[in-house]
Amino acid sequence: MHERTFRIIWIAITGFMIVFSPAENHAGCGEKTKFCIGLVTDVGVIDDKSFNQSSWEGVQQAKAELGAAIKYIETRDAKDYEQNIELFAENNYNVIVTVGFALGEATIRAAKKYQKIHFIGIDQFQGKPVKNLVGLVFREDIAGFKAGALAAMLSKTNIIAAVLATDMVPPVAAFNRGYEAGSRYINPDIKIISTFHPGGLDISFTDPEWGASTAGQAIDQGADVIFSAGGLTGNGGLIETATHKGKYCIGVDTDQWDTVPAARACLVSCAMKRISPSVIKLIKLAYKNQFPEGNYYGEVSLSSFHDFEGKIPQRIKNRLLEIDNNIQSGKIKIPDYE
Amino acid sequence: MIATIRSFIIPVGSVIFASLIGGIVLFLSGSDPIEAYAALLKGAFGSMTSITRTLVKATPLMMNGLAVAFAFKAGLFNIGTQGQFIFGAFAASVAGFFIQGVPPVFHIFLALIAGGIAGGVYGAFQGALKAYSGAHEVITGIMCNYIAINITDYLVNHPFRDTSPGNIVARTPLILETSYLPDIEGIPGGFLISLLSAVLVWWVLKHMVLGFEINTVGAGPDAARYSGMRVQRILLITMLISGTLAGLGGALEIQGVEHRFQPGFHTGLGFEGITIALLGRVHPFGIIPASVLIGAMKAGANMMQFSAGVESEIIDIIQALLLFFVTAEVFFKKMIPGMRWQKGEKLSLRAGWGGKV
Numbered sequence: 001m002h003e004r005t006f007r008i009i010w011i012a013i014t015g016f017m018i019v020f021s022p023a024e025n026h027a028g029c030g031e032k033t034k035f036c037i038g039l040v041t042d043v044g045v046i047d048d049k050s051f052n053q054s055s056w057e058g059v060q061q062a063k064a065e066l067g068a069a070i071k072y073i074e075t076r077d078a079k080d081y082e083q084n085i086e087l088f089a090e091n092n093y094n095v096i097v098t099v100g101f102a103l104g105e106a107t108i109r110a111a112k113k114y115q116k117i118h119f120i121g122i123d124q125f126q127g128k129p130v131k132n133l134v135g136l137v138f139r140e141d142i143a144g145f146k147a148g149a150l151a152a153m154l155s156k157t158n159i160i161a162a163v164l165a166t167d168m169v170p171p172v173a174a175f176n177r178g179y180e181a182g183s184r185y186i187n188p189d190i191k192i193i194s195t196f197h198p199g200g201l202d203i204s205f206t207d208p209e210w211g212a213s214t215a216g217q218a219i220d221q222g223a224d225v226i227f228s229a230g231g232l233t234g235n236g237g238l239i240e241t242a243t244h245k246g247k248y249c250i251g252v253d254t255d256q257w258d259t260v261p262a263a264r265a266c267l268v269s270c271a272m273k274r275i276s277p278s279v280i281k282l283i284k285l286a287y288k289n290q291f292p293e294g295n296y297y298g299e300v301s302l303s304s305f306h307d308f309e310g311k312i313p314q315r316i317k318n319r320l321l322e323i324d325n326n327i328q329s330g331k332i333k334i335p336d337y338e
Numbered sequence: 339m340i341a342t343i344r345s346f347i348i349p350v351g352s353v354i355f356a357s358l359i360g361g362i363v364l365f366l367s368g369s370d371p372i373e374a375y376a377a378l379l380k381g382a383f384g385s386m387t388s389i390t391r392t393l394v395k396a397t398p399l400m401m402n403g404l405a406v407a408f409a410f411k412a413g414l415f416n417i418g419t420q421g422q423f424i425f426g427a428f429a430a431s432v433a434g435f436f437i438q439g440v441p442p443v444f445h446i447f448l449a450l451i452a453g454g455i456a457g458g459v460y461g462a463f464q465g466a467l468k469a470y471s472g473a474h475e476v477i478t479g480i481m482c483n484y485i486a487i488n489i490t491d492y493l494v495n496h497p498f499r500d501t502s503p504g505n506i507v508a509r510t511p512l513i514l515e516t517s518y519l520p521d522i523e524g525i526p527g528g529f530l531i532s533l534l535s536a537v538l539v540w541w542v543l544k545h546m547v548l549g550f551e552i553n554t555v556g557a558g559p560d561a562a563r564y565s566g567m568r569v570q571r572i573l574l575i576t577m578l579i580s581g582t583l584a585g586l587g588g589a590l591e592i593q594g595v596e597h598r599f600q601p602g603f604h605t606g607l608g609f610e611g612i613t614i615a616l617l618g619r620v621h622p623f624g625i626i627p628a629s630v631l632i633g634a635m636k637a638g639a640n641m642m643q644f645s646a647g648v649e650s651e652i653i654d655i656i657q658a659l660l661l662f663f664v665t666a667e668v669f670f671k672k673m674i675p676g677m678r679w680q681k682g683e684k685l686s687l688r689a690g691w692g693g694k695v
Binding site for chain 2: 078088102170199
């Protein structure tokens with residue numbers, strides 16, 4: 001080989017090395033005047049139209065209201081949870097939000113290590129409370145119950161379906177239990193086709209094709225309302241249902257009217273976990289040094305009916321309100337959450 | 339010597355070109371490429387802990403890269419490394435928490451052996467399908483990956499589920515500390531074992547009769563058969579060893595990093611072995627730097643996001659560009675003056691998979 005070529009490459013490499021000398025540009029957090037909030041996502045992107053996104057929206061609102069400095073890290077590998085949290089902790093962030101139950105253990109470890117920092121673990125149920133850590137959790141069974149009641153009232157065939165991610169994830173299973181209980185509360189004889197994704201944690205939330213084909217099969221079997229829960233898999237089920245005329249679908253977690261426009265033709269409502277308002281509330285408590293510990297139950301509710309507002313009879317709306325009140329007053333008992 | 343230098347040009351050139359184009363992408367997306375790469379380097383090599391992290395990330399990549407490369411030598415495309423890796427990891431974690439009361443060092447090796455055997459048997463199964471029924475290893479490999487994922491998902495959710503109070507997810511109990519791989523002078527034990535594996539693979543391919551037979555089968559199965567080699571047996575053994583390497587990689591990951599088997603921890607590691615094998619020019623000693631490089635990118639990505647505010651997807655772009663340049667060598671032939679190939683030096687994907695070490 002020509003010596004000249006080799007030399008050119010060599011110079012290029014050394015040039016790179018010189019240019020890339022480390023630079024420090026991160027400072028200011030930890031001082032009294034500055035309030036810093038960091039967010040670590042679960043494996044996935046920040047604009048996932050689901051948990052990561054709604055949590056980040058809560059943090060952004062904190063920026064607007066409290067003038068906080070905010071930053072997020074997208075986790076690329078489940079082994080990096082701890083390291084990503086530490087990046088914020090070592091730089092003296094005041095609040096660290098970790099999104100998703102998979103980060104639960106790493107968050108607990110970090111909270112014990114950095115006791116001055118307030119941690120908010122979204123979807124992380126706390127068995128043993130840690131002083132500076134609060135788990136923001138939701139009663140998926142209640143959310144599912146409301147969705148099930150709505151589905152049963154809308155169904156004309158008396159067959160409804162649920163398309164779900166893996167039942168290895170407790171919230172998914174709770175959604176389904178609530179859904180079944182809620183629809184039977186309206187109509188004890190209703191037929192429910194619930195299908196969990198057969199794959200594991202690695203695939204069951206990211207398989208829209210499976211979601212679509214499962215929703216299609218349920219419709220073939222006569223289902224006319226489809227409850228679709230589980231990340232991208234669920235979105236696949238919603239979008240498929242939208243292609244069948246006269247069928248309804250119910251989304252989950254966030255208001256998917258905004259996040260999955262392709263499903264608008266069928267999307268009558270969503271069983272929402274109100275993440276953003278709960279996140280901002282907890283951040284404000286941390287700001288005022290009134291941070292709670294243990295578990296904080298965020299609000300769950302059905303989203304607005306959007307285009308279906310005029311098509312849903314007042315009788316159904318009244319019944320839903322009545323169910324809401326009865327759940328709150330304890331008249332309807334929704335038994336489970338581990 | 340000249341040939342050795344030459345074999346470096348494509349990988350090194352690929353890294354440079356991929357970084358340059360990645361830099362342009364960074365610039366276009368509104369970040370400062372120099373700041374971003376500086377943060378990447380700092381996150382990967384900036385301190386002893388970050389170097390350790392880089393080596394930890396490089397370990398499974400190296401094992402899977404070796405597994406893929408070893409099979410390439412016999413002309414086999416072992417895309418089933420993912421499944422072999424998973425079974426290896428699972429077997430090691432079961433050995434890690436089931437076997438009790440053995441001395442620490444002994445326990446480490448028991449778990450490693452369990453992982454190696456599990457991966458090896460599964461690899462040999464795919465090898466047997468290829469050798470005795472002619473089923474293409476790519477098809478069976480992909481299917482076997484699904485089988486491995488789903489069987490282990492079931493096993494950790496039911497018979498081997500962690501029953502400790504407060505646990506709500508599917509995973510095995512923690513393995514016992516006696517089976518943890520130690521760090522030696524800050525260098526993860528798993529990385530040392532993978533280095534050792536690279537040397538062993540090189541030695542087998544270069545100095546053993548088996549290696550000669552594997553290379554011959556890779557270069558031309560018909561010629562190998564004509565000269566009296568038992569091609570079917572060699573294919574089977576190749577897949578056995580390749581699977582053992584991948585399974586051992588899974589065991590290292592469990593004993594060194596994870597300390598328990600949890601579904602989903604393995605996302606894509608097996609497939610990245612293919613990138614590593616190609617980037618390392620299907621040579622054991624090329625695979626070592628290749629895996630450290632990709633490991634460094636993974637380890638530094640977080641820092642890059644944190645201090646330079648760069649989207650982590652840029653790492654995927656650089657990796658994809660890398661693979662593109664490594665495989666598109668025509669590009670270099672045209673771009674770099676004085677790069678003319680001698681006969682037989684080229685790594686074309688078919689001949690290269692079975693090429694000489």
